[in-house]
Amino acid sequence: MIDIKNITKTFGDRQVLAGIDGTFKPGDTSLIIGGSGTGKSVLLKCMIGLIKPDSGEVLYDGRNFLTANLDDQKTIRREMGVLFQGSALFDSKTVFENVRFPLDMLTDQSEEEKLDRVQECLRRVELENAGDRMPSEISGGMKKRVGIARAIVLNPKYLFCDEPNSGLDPLTSIKIDQLISEITDEYKITTVVITHDMNSMMEIGEQIMFLYKGHKLWEGNSDTITQSDVKELNEFIFANKLLREMEK
Template sequence: MIEIKDIRKAFEGRDILLGIDGTFQKGETSLIIGGSGTGKSVLLKCMIGIIKPETGKILYDGRDFHSSDEETRKAIRREMGVLFQGGALFDSKTVEENVRFPLDMLTEMTESDKLERVNFCLQRVGLENAGKRMPSEISGGMKKRVGIARAIVMNPKYLFCDEPNSGLDPLTSVKIDDLIKEITDEYGITTVVITHDMNSVMGIGEYIMFLYKGRKLWEGDNTNITYSNVEELNEFLFANKLLREMRK
Protein backbone atom coordinates (compact mmCIF):
# COMPACT_ATOMS: atom_id res chain seq x y z
CA MET A 1 0.00 0.00 0.00
CA ILE A 2 1.11 3.53 -0.78
CA GLU A 3 -0.23 6.52 1.14
CA ILE A 4 0.35 10.13 0.13
CA LYS A 5 -0.42 12.83 2.65
CA ASP A 6 -0.61 16.60 2.02
CA ILE A 7 1.88 16.55 -0.87
CA ARG A 8 2.81 20.07 -1.95
CA LYS A 9 5.28 21.13 -4.62
CA ALA A 10 6.13 24.43 -6.29
CA PHE A 11 8.61 25.48 -8.96
CA GLU A 12 9.95 29.05 -9.07
CA GLY A 13 7.11 30.28 -6.91
CA ARG A 14 4.42 28.55 -8.96
CA ASP A 15 2.30 26.04 -7.05
CA ILE A 16 2.05 22.69 -8.84
CA LEU A 17 0.65 20.39 -6.14
CA LEU A 18 -1.58 21.81 -3.43
CA GLY A 19 -1.99 19.28 -0.65
CA ILE A 20 -2.66 15.94 -2.39
CA ASP A 21 -3.90 13.01 -0.29
CA GLY A 22 -4.67 9.49 -1.42
CA THR A 23 -4.26 5.78 -0.77
CA PHE A 24 -3.25 3.20 -3.38
CA GLN A 25 -4.08 -0.33 -2.32
CA LYS A 26 -2.15 -3.54 -2.88
CA GLY A 27 -3.48 -5.60 -5.76
CA GLU A 28 -5.37 -2.67 -7.31
CA THR A 29 -4.80 -0.70 -10.49
CA SER A 30 -4.99 2.92 -9.36
CA LEU A 31 -5.19 5.71 -11.93
CA ILE A 32 -4.25 9.38 -11.64
CA ILE A 33 -6.05 11.36 -14.32
CA GLY A 34 -6.40 14.97 -15.40
CA GLY A 35 -5.55 17.30 -18.23
CA SER A 36 -2.10 18.54 -19.21
CA GLY A 37 -0.43 20.67 -16.55
CA THR A 38 -2.57 19.42 -13.67
CA GLY A 39 0.37 17.96 -11.72
CA LYS A 40 0.06 14.26 -12.59
CA SER A 41 3.66 13.77 -13.68
CA VAL A 42 5.02 15.92 -10.85
CA LEU A 43 3.13 13.77 -8.35
CA LEU A 44 4.55 10.62 -9.93
CA LYS A 45 8.09 12.05 -9.73
CA CYS A 46 7.55 12.82 -6.04
CA MET A 47 6.34 9.28 -5.44
CA ILE A 48 9.32 7.60 -7.09
CA GLY A 49 11.88 9.97 -5.61
CA ILE A 50 12.98 11.97 -8.66
CA ILE A 51 11.93 15.18 -6.92
CA LYS A 52 11.17 15.94 -3.29
CA PRO A 53 7.93 17.63 -2.21
CA GLU A 54 8.07 20.74 -0.05
CA THR A 55 5.72 19.20 2.51
CA GLY A 56 3.85 15.99 3.07
CA LYS A 57 4.58 12.30 3.39
CA ILE A 58 4.75 9.37 0.98
CA LEU A 59 4.44 6.11 2.86
CA TYR A 60 5.33 2.72 1.40
CA ASP A 61 3.70 0.16 3.68
CA GLY A 62 4.20 2.62 6.52
CA ARG A 63 7.76 3.67 5.60
CA ASP A 64 8.14 7.41 5.04
CA PHE A 65 10.15 7.51 1.81
CA HIS A 66 11.48 11.07 1.91
CA SER A 67 12.20 11.16 5.66
CA SER A 68 13.91 7.77 5.87
CA ASP A 69 17.64 7.14 5.92
CA GLU A 70 19.44 6.39 2.68
CA GLU A 71 19.44 2.62 3.20
CA THR A 72 15.66 2.54 3.65
CA ARG A 73 15.16 4.72 0.56
CA LYS A 74 17.38 2.37 -1.45
CA ALA A 75 15.40 -0.61 -0.21
CA ILE A 76 12.11 1.02 -1.24
CA ARG A 77 13.52 1.94 -4.66
CA ARG A 78 14.48 -1.70 -5.24
CA GLU A 79 10.84 -2.58 -4.65
CA MET A 80 9.67 -0.20 -7.40
CA GLY A 81 9.15 -0.95 -11.06
CA VAL A 82 8.66 1.95 -13.46
CA LEU A 83 7.29 1.95 -17.00
CA PHE A 84 8.33 5.28 -18.47
CA GLN A 85 6.38 7.11 -21.14
CA GLY A 86 7.65 5.96 -24.53
CA GLY A 87 9.26 2.84 -23.02
CA ALA A 88 12.71 4.49 -22.54
CA LEU A 89 14.55 1.50 -23.96
CA PHE A 90 18.28 1.57 -24.73
CA ASP A 91 18.55 1.61 -28.52
CA SER A 92 22.00 -0.01 -28.42
CA LYS A 93 20.85 -2.97 -26.33
CA THR A 94 18.79 -5.98 -27.36
CA VAL A 95 15.38 -6.60 -25.86
CA GLU A 96 16.94 -9.18 -23.55
CA GLU A 97 19.67 -6.76 -22.45
CA ASN A 98 17.13 -4.02 -21.81
CA VAL A 99 15.09 -6.25 -19.52
CA ARG A 100 18.23 -7.54 -17.78
CA PHE A 101 19.59 -4.05 -17.09
CA PRO A 102 18.09 -3.63 -13.56
CA LEU A 103 19.42 -7.06 -12.58
CA ASP A 104 22.90 -6.10 -13.77
CA MET A 105 22.79 -2.81 -11.86
CA LEU A 106 21.10 -3.81 -8.63
CA THR A 107 21.69 -7.51 -7.97
CA GLU A 108 24.48 -10.04 -7.64
CA MET A 109 22.54 -12.80 -9.38
CA THR A 110 24.45 -15.29 -11.49
CA GLU A 111 24.28 -14.96 -15.27
CA SER A 112 22.15 -18.09 -15.54
CA ASP A 113 19.70 -16.82 -12.90
CA LYS A 114 19.47 -13.46 -14.67
CA LEU A 115 18.75 -15.14 -17.99
CA GLU A 116 16.10 -17.34 -16.39
CA ARG A 117 14.39 -14.32 -14.83
CA VAL A 118 14.55 -12.29 -18.06
CA ASN A 119 13.10 -15.15 -20.10
CA PHE A 120 10.30 -15.58 -17.56
CA CYS A 121 9.38 -11.88 -17.74
CA LEU A 122 9.51 -11.80 -21.53
CA GLN A 123 7.30 -14.86 -21.65
CA ARG A 124 4.89 -13.22 -19.22
CA VAL A 125 4.40 -10.26 -21.56
CA GLY A 126 4.17 -12.45 -24.67
CA LEU A 127 7.63 -11.70 -26.10
CA GLU A 128 9.43 -14.98 -25.48
CA ASN A 129 10.84 -15.01 -29.03
CA ALA A 130 11.95 -11.36 -29.16
CA GLY A 131 14.93 -11.38 -26.81
CA LYS A 132 17.63 -11.05 -29.47
CA ARG A 133 15.89 -8.29 -31.43
CA MET A 134 16.78 -4.61 -31.21
CA PRO A 135 14.24 -1.94 -30.18
CA SER A 136 14.33 -0.57 -33.74
CA GLU A 137 13.07 -3.94 -34.99
CA ILE A 138 9.88 -4.08 -32.91
CA SER A 139 6.58 -2.17 -32.88
CA GLY A 140 5.51 0.51 -30.43
CA GLY A 141 3.23 -1.90 -28.60
CA MET A 142 6.03 -4.43 -28.28
CA LYS A 143 8.32 -1.71 -26.89
CA LYS A 144 5.75 -1.00 -24.18
CA ARG A 145 5.62 -4.70 -23.35
CA VAL A 146 9.42 -4.79 -23.13
CA GLY A 147 9.16 -1.81 -20.77
CA ILE A 148 6.68 -3.73 -18.63
CA ALA A 149 8.96 -6.79 -18.57
CA ARG A 150 11.85 -4.60 -17.42
CA ALA A 151 9.61 -2.95 -14.80
CA ILE A 152 8.68 -6.31 -13.25
CA VAL A 153 12.04 -8.09 -13.60
CA MET A 154 12.99 -7.16 -10.01
CA ASN A 155 9.67 -8.60 -8.77
CA PRO A 156 8.46 -5.20 -7.53
CA LYS A 157 5.91 -4.51 -4.82
CA TYR A 158 5.03 -1.18 -6.44
CA LEU A 159 4.54 -0.57 -10.17
CA PHE A 160 4.33 2.90 -11.74
CA CYS A 161 3.22 3.43 -15.34
CA ASP A 162 3.52 6.86 -16.96
CA GLU A 163 1.09 7.20 -19.88
CA PRO A 164 1.49 3.53 -20.91
CA ASN A 165 -0.84 3.95 -23.92
CA SER A 166 0.75 7.07 -25.33
CA GLY A 167 1.18 6.74 -29.11
CA LEU A 168 -0.61 3.40 -29.36
CA ASP A 169 -3.66 2.48 -31.41
CA PRO A 170 -6.87 1.64 -29.46
CA LEU A 171 -6.56 -2.15 -29.82
CA THR A 172 -2.94 -2.22 -28.64
CA SER A 173 -3.85 0.16 -25.80
CA VAL A 174 -6.47 -2.28 -24.53
CA LYS A 175 -3.93 -5.11 -24.65
CA ILE A 176 -1.43 -3.06 -22.60
CA ASP A 177 -4.16 -2.17 -20.07
CA ASP A 178 -5.16 -5.83 -19.77
CA LEU A 179 -1.53 -6.85 -19.26
CA ILE A 180 -1.01 -4.25 -16.51
CA LYS A 181 -4.21 -5.40 -14.78
CA GLU A 182 -3.29 -9.09 -15.08
CA ILE A 183 0.19 -8.55 -13.61
CA THR A 184 -1.24 -6.43 -10.78
CA ASP A 185 -3.76 -9.12 -9.88
CA GLU A 186 -1.39 -12.04 -10.34
CA TYR A 187 1.44 -10.69 -8.17
CA GLY A 188 -0.51 -8.49 -5.76
CA ILE A 189 1.35 -5.35 -6.84
CA THR A 190 0.37 -1.82 -5.83
CA THR A 191 0.03 -0.27 -9.30
CA VAL A 192 -0.27 3.45 -10.08
CA VAL A 193 -0.98 4.54 -13.65
CA ILE A 194 -0.74 8.13 -14.92
CA THR A 195 -3.12 8.53 -17.86
CA HIS A 196 -5.62 10.70 -19.69
CA ASP A 197 -7.02 7.73 -21.65
CA MET A 198 -10.69 7.23 -20.80
CA ASN A 199 -10.62 3.70 -22.18
CA SER A 200 -8.07 2.90 -19.48
CA VAL A 201 -10.19 4.65 -16.86
CA MET A 202 -13.30 2.65 -17.70
CA GLY A 203 -11.37 -0.57 -18.29
CA ILE A 204 -9.00 -0.91 -15.33
CA GLY A 205 -9.71 2.03 -12.98
CA GLU A 206 -10.31 0.33 -9.64
CA TYR A 207 -9.31 3.54 -7.88
CA ILE A 208 -9.20 6.87 -9.72
CA MET A 209 -7.84 10.21 -8.56
CA PHE A 210 -8.74 13.29 -10.62
CA LEU A 211 -6.37 16.25 -10.42
CA TYR A 212 -7.23 19.77 -11.50
CA LYS A 213 -4.81 22.69 -11.18
CA GLY A 214 -2.78 20.87 -8.56
CA ARG A 215 -5.71 19.79 -6.38
CA LYS A 216 -7.51 16.49 -5.99
CA LEU A 217 -11.12 17.29 -6.88
CA TRP A 218 -12.52 13.75 -6.99
CA GLU A 219 -11.70 10.13 -6.18
CA GLY A 220 -13.65 6.96 -6.78
CA ASP A 221 -13.72 4.09 -9.27
CA ASN A 222 -14.88 3.39 -12.80
CA THR A 223 -18.36 2.38 -11.66
CA ASN A 224 -19.26 5.83 -10.31
CA ILE A 225 -17.05 8.28 -12.22
CA THR A 226 -19.79 9.08 -14.74
CA TYR A 227 -22.13 10.06 -11.89
CA SER A 228 -19.80 12.75 -10.56
CA ASN A 229 -21.19 16.17 -9.70
CA VAL A 230 -17.73 17.76 -10.07
CA GLU A 231 -18.00 20.15 -13.01
CA GLU A 232 -14.31 20.05 -13.92
CA LEU A 233 -14.31 16.25 -14.02
CA ASN A 234 -17.45 16.15 -16.14
CA GLU A 235 -15.86 18.58 -18.60
CA PHE A 236 -12.76 16.38 -18.74
CA LEU A 237 -14.87 13.29 -19.42
CA PHE A 238 -16.91 15.07 -22.10
CA ALA A 239 -13.80 16.37 -23.86
CA ASN A 240 -12.31 12.87 -23.94
CA LYS A 241 -15.55 11.37 -25.26
CA LEU A 242 -15.75 14.04 -27.98
CA LEU A 243 -12.13 13.41 -28.97
CA ARG A 244 -12.71 9.64 -29.25
CA GLU A 245 -15.75 10.20 -31.46
CA MET A 246 -13.82 12.58 -33.73
CA ARG A 247 -11.12 9.95 -34.20
CA LYS A 248 -13.55 7.25 -35.30
Protein backbone atom coordinates in the same frame (compact mmCIF):
# COMPACT_ATOMS: atom_id res chain seq x y z
CA MET B 1 0.29 -0.12 0.20
CA ILE B 2 1.29 3.45 -0.60
CA ASP B 3 0.00 6.41 1.40
CA ILE B 4 0.62 10.00 0.34
CA LYS B 5 -0.19 12.78 2.77
CA ASN B 6 -0.42 16.52 2.11
CA ILE B 7 1.98 16.51 -0.85
CA THR B 8 2.71 20.05 -1.99
CA LYS B 9 5.06 21.32 -4.69
CA THR B 10 5.70 24.80 -6.02
CA PHE B 11 7.91 25.87 -8.90
CA GLY B 12 8.67 29.56 -8.57
CA ASP B 13 5.36 31.25 -7.85
CA ARG B 14 3.31 28.44 -9.39
CA GLN B 15 1.79 25.86 -7.08
CA VAL B 16 1.69 22.55 -8.95
CA LEU B 17 0.45 20.32 -6.11
CA ALA B 18 -1.74 21.62 -3.32
CA GLY B 19 -1.91 19.16 -0.41
CA ILE B 20 -2.60 15.87 -2.19
CA ASP B 21 -3.68 12.89 -0.07
CA GLY B 22 -4.31 9.35 -1.25
CA THR B 23 -4.00 5.63 -0.57
CA PHE B 24 -3.06 3.04 -3.18
CA LYS B 25 -3.77 -0.60 -2.31
CA PRO B 26 -2.03 -3.85 -3.28
CA GLY B 27 -3.74 -5.71 -6.10
CA ASP B 28 -5.57 -2.60 -7.34
CA THR B 29 -4.85 -0.71 -10.54
CA SER B 30 -5.05 2.89 -9.32
CA LEU B 31 -5.24 5.73 -11.84
CA ILE B 32 -4.27 9.38 -11.50
CA ILE B 33 -6.08 11.33 -14.20
CA GLY B 34 -6.40 14.92 -15.34
CA GLY B 35 -5.56 17.21 -18.22
CA SER B 36 -2.13 18.46 -19.21
CA GLY B 37 -0.45 20.59 -16.56
CA THR B 38 -2.64 19.38 -13.69
CA GLY B 39 0.26 17.92 -11.69
CA LYS B 40 -0.13 14.21 -12.48
CA SER B 41 3.45 13.54 -13.58
CA VAL B 42 4.88 15.81 -10.87
CA LEU B 43 2.99 13.81 -8.25
CA LEU B 44 4.34 10.56 -9.69
CA LYS B 45 7.89 11.93 -9.67
CA CYS B 46 7.45 12.99 -6.03
CA MET B 47 6.31 9.47 -5.18
CA ILE B 48 9.31 7.75 -6.79
CA GLY B 49 11.92 10.26 -5.64
CA LEU B 50 12.71 12.09 -8.87
CA ILE B 51 11.33 15.34 -7.39
CA LYS B 52 11.35 16.32 -3.74
CA PRO B 53 8.01 17.81 -2.61
CA ASP B 54 7.98 20.95 -0.52
CA SER B 55 6.03 19.16 2.20
CA GLY B 56 4.14 15.97 2.92
CA GLU B 57 4.78 12.26 3.36
CA VAL B 58 5.13 9.32 0.97
CA LEU B 59 4.71 6.07 2.92
CA TYR B 60 5.56 2.66 1.47
CA ASP B 61 3.96 0.14 3.81
CA GLY B 62 4.45 2.63 6.63
CA ARG B 63 8.02 3.62 5.67
CA ASN B 64 8.41 7.36 5.02
CA PHE B 65 10.38 7.47 1.78
CA LEU B 66 11.06 11.21 2.05
CA THR B 67 12.72 11.11 5.47
CA ALA B 68 14.38 7.68 5.21
CA ASN B 69 18.15 7.44 5.22
CA LEU B 70 19.98 6.67 1.99
CA ASP B 71 20.18 2.92 2.58
CA ASP B 72 16.46 2.64 3.36
CA GLN B 73 15.60 4.74 0.30
CA LYS B 74 17.66 2.37 -1.84
CA THR B 75 15.80 -0.58 -0.35
CA ILE B 76 12.44 0.98 -1.22
CA ARG B 77 13.62 1.91 -4.72
CA ARG B 78 14.57 -1.73 -5.37
CA GLU B 79 10.93 -2.59 -4.63
CA MET B 80 9.71 -0.21 -7.38
CA GLY B 81 9.16 -0.92 -11.05
CA VAL B 82 8.67 2.02 -13.44
CA LEU B 83 7.26 2.09 -16.97
CA PHE B 84 8.22 5.45 -18.44
CA GLN B 85 6.07 7.28 -20.98
CA GLY B 86 8.43 6.68 -23.90
CA SER B 87 9.39 3.19 -22.67
CA ALA B 88 12.99 4.55 -22.24
CA LEU B 89 14.65 1.50 -23.77
CA PHE B 90 18.36 1.51 -24.50
CA ASP B 91 18.67 1.69 -28.28
CA SER B 92 22.05 -0.05 -28.24
CA LYS B 93 20.81 -3.05 -26.23
CA THR B 94 18.66 -5.95 -27.37
CA VAL B 95 15.23 -6.59 -25.91
CA PHE B 96 16.76 -9.26 -23.66
CA GLU B 97 19.55 -6.95 -22.50
CA ASN B 98 17.07 -4.16 -21.76
CA VAL B 99 15.02 -6.42 -19.52
CA ARG B 100 18.15 -7.83 -17.84
CA PHE B 101 19.60 -4.38 -17.09
CA PRO B 102 18.02 -3.94 -13.60
CA LEU B 103 19.27 -7.40 -12.61
CA ASP B 104 22.80 -6.47 -13.68
CA MET B 105 22.67 -3.19 -11.77
CA LEU B 106 20.90 -4.18 -8.58
CA THR B 107 21.39 -7.90 -7.92
CA ASP B 108 24.15 -10.46 -7.48
CA GLN B 109 22.26 -13.17 -9.31
CA SER B 110 24.13 -15.72 -11.40
CA GLU B 111 23.93 -15.60 -15.19
CA GLU B 112 21.65 -18.62 -15.12
CA GLU B 113 19.30 -16.96 -12.63
CA LYS B 114 19.20 -13.80 -14.74
CA LEU B 115 18.53 -15.80 -17.90
CA ASP B 116 15.62 -17.63 -16.26
CA ARG B 117 14.11 -14.46 -14.82
CA VAL B 118 14.34 -12.46 -18.07
CA GLN B 119 12.84 -15.32 -20.07
CA GLU B 120 10.02 -15.61 -17.52
CA CYS B 121 9.22 -11.89 -17.82
CA LEU B 122 9.38 -11.95 -21.62
CA ARG B 123 6.99 -14.91 -21.66
CA ARG B 124 4.64 -13.01 -19.36
CA VAL B 125 4.38 -10.16 -21.88
CA GLU B 126 4.29 -12.58 -24.85
CA LEU B 127 7.68 -11.57 -26.24
CA GLU B 128 9.63 -14.75 -25.57
CA ASN B 129 10.79 -14.87 -29.21
CA ALA B 130 11.87 -11.22 -29.43
CA GLY B 131 14.85 -11.25 -27.06
CA ASP B 132 17.47 -10.86 -29.81
CA ARG B 133 15.73 -7.95 -31.55
CA MET B 134 16.73 -4.31 -31.17
CA PRO B 135 14.24 -1.62 -30.06
CA SER B 136 14.36 -0.13 -33.57
CA GLU B 137 13.07 -3.43 -34.94
CA ILE B 138 9.88 -3.65 -32.88
CA SER B 139 6.58 -1.76 -32.80
CA GLY B 140 5.48 0.85 -30.29
CA GLY B 141 3.22 -1.63 -28.55
CA MET B 142 6.03 -4.17 -28.29
CA LYS B 143 8.30 -1.51 -26.80
CA LYS B 144 5.69 -0.89 -24.11
CA ARG B 145 5.60 -4.60 -23.35
CA VAL B 146 9.39 -4.71 -23.12
CA GLY B 147 9.15 -1.75 -20.72
CA ILE B 148 6.64 -3.67 -18.60
CA ALA B 149 8.87 -6.76 -18.58
CA ARG B 150 11.80 -4.64 -17.41
CA ALA B 151 9.63 -2.94 -14.78
CA ILE B 152 8.62 -6.28 -13.22
CA VAL B 153 11.93 -8.16 -13.57
CA LEU B 154 12.91 -7.38 -9.96
CA ASN B 155 9.55 -8.65 -8.63
CA PRO B 156 8.47 -5.17 -7.49
CA LYS B 157 5.95 -4.51 -4.76
CA TYR B 158 5.07 -1.18 -6.40
CA LEU B 159 4.57 -0.49 -10.12
CA PHE B 160 4.36 2.99 -11.64
CA CYS B 161 3.24 3.57 -15.23
CA ASP B 162 3.46 7.03 -16.82
CA GLU B 163 1.00 7.35 -19.73
CA PRO B 164 1.42 3.69 -20.83
CA ASN B 165 -0.91 4.19 -23.81
CA SER B 166 0.79 7.30 -25.18
CA GLY B 167 1.25 7.03 -28.95
CA LEU B 168 -0.59 3.72 -29.27
CA ASP B 169 -3.65 2.86 -31.36
CA PRO B 170 -6.87 2.03 -29.44
CA LEU B 171 -6.59 -1.76 -29.83
CA THR B 172 -2.97 -1.87 -28.65
CA SER B 173 -3.88 0.46 -25.78
CA ILE B 174 -6.53 -1.99 -24.61
CA LYS B 175 -4.01 -4.84 -24.68
CA ILE B 176 -1.49 -2.83 -22.64
CA ASP B 177 -4.21 -1.93 -20.11
CA GLN B 178 -5.21 -5.57 -19.79
CA LEU B 179 -1.60 -6.65 -19.32
CA ILE B 180 -0.98 -4.08 -16.57
CA SER B 181 -4.22 -5.06 -14.81
CA GLU B 182 -3.49 -8.79 -15.07
CA ILE B 183 0.05 -8.42 -13.71
CA THR B 184 -1.19 -6.21 -10.86
CA ASP B 185 -3.79 -8.77 -9.82
CA GLU B 186 -1.55 -11.79 -10.39
CA TYR B 187 1.35 -10.55 -8.28
CA LYS B 188 -0.70 -8.33 -5.91
CA ILE B 189 1.39 -5.31 -6.85
CA THR B 190 0.44 -1.79 -5.77
CA THR B 191 0.09 -0.17 -9.21
CA VAL B 192 -0.26 3.55 -9.95
CA VAL B 193 -0.99 4.62 -13.53
CA ILE B 194 -0.85 8.18 -14.87
CA THR B 195 -3.27 8.45 -17.77
CA HIS B 196 -5.80 10.58 -19.60
CA ASP B 197 -7.19 7.65 -21.59
CA MET B 198 -10.93 7.16 -21.19
CA ASN B 199 -10.81 3.46 -21.97
CA SER B 200 -8.27 2.95 -19.18
CA MET B 201 -10.55 4.79 -16.76
CA MET B 202 -13.54 2.62 -17.59
CA GLU B 203 -11.81 -0.75 -17.96
CA ILE B 204 -9.08 -0.90 -15.29
CA GLY B 205 -9.85 2.02 -12.97
CA GLU B 206 -10.39 0.19 -9.68
CA GLN B 207 -9.41 3.43 -7.95
CA ILE B 208 -9.27 6.81 -9.71
CA MET B 209 -7.95 10.15 -8.50
CA PHE B 210 -8.80 13.26 -10.54
CA LEU B 211 -6.44 16.23 -10.35
CA TYR B 212 -7.29 19.73 -11.51
CA LYS B 213 -4.83 22.61 -11.26
CA GLY B 214 -2.89 20.80 -8.57
CA HIS B 215 -5.91 19.93 -6.42
CA LYS B 216 -7.59 16.56 -5.93
CA LEU B 217 -11.21 17.28 -6.84
CA TRP B 218 -12.61 13.75 -6.96
CA GLU B 219 -11.82 10.15 -6.06
CA GLY B 220 -13.75 7.01 -6.91
CA ASN B 221 -13.72 4.15 -9.41
CA SER B 222 -14.84 3.24 -12.91
CA ASP B 223 -18.37 2.51 -11.69
CA THR B 224 -18.88 5.93 -10.11
CA ILE B 225 -16.88 8.27 -12.38
CA THR B 226 -19.78 8.97 -14.76
CA GLN B 227 -22.06 9.81 -11.80
CA SER B 228 -19.85 12.62 -10.55
CA ASP B 229 -21.25 16.09 -9.97
CA VAL B 230 -17.78 17.68 -10.26
CA LYS B 231 -18.01 20.05 -13.22
CA GLU B 232 -14.30 19.92 -14.08
CA LEU B 233 -14.30 16.11 -14.12
CA ASN B 234 -17.40 15.94 -16.30
CA GLU B 235 -15.84 18.39 -18.75
CA PHE B 236 -12.67 16.29 -18.80
CA ILE B 237 -14.65 13.10 -19.51
CA PHE B 238 -16.67 14.81 -22.27
CA ALA B 239 -13.53 16.17 -23.95
CA ASN B 240 -11.90 12.75 -23.73
CA LYS B 241 -14.90 11.04 -25.32
CA LEU B 242 -15.01 13.68 -28.07
CA LEU B 243 -11.34 13.12 -28.85
CA ARG B 244 -11.91 9.37 -29.02
CA GLU B 245 -14.74 9.86 -31.50
CA MET B 246 -12.57 12.07 -33.67
CA GLU B 247 -9.80 9.43 -33.70
CA LYS B 248 -12.15 6.72 -35.01
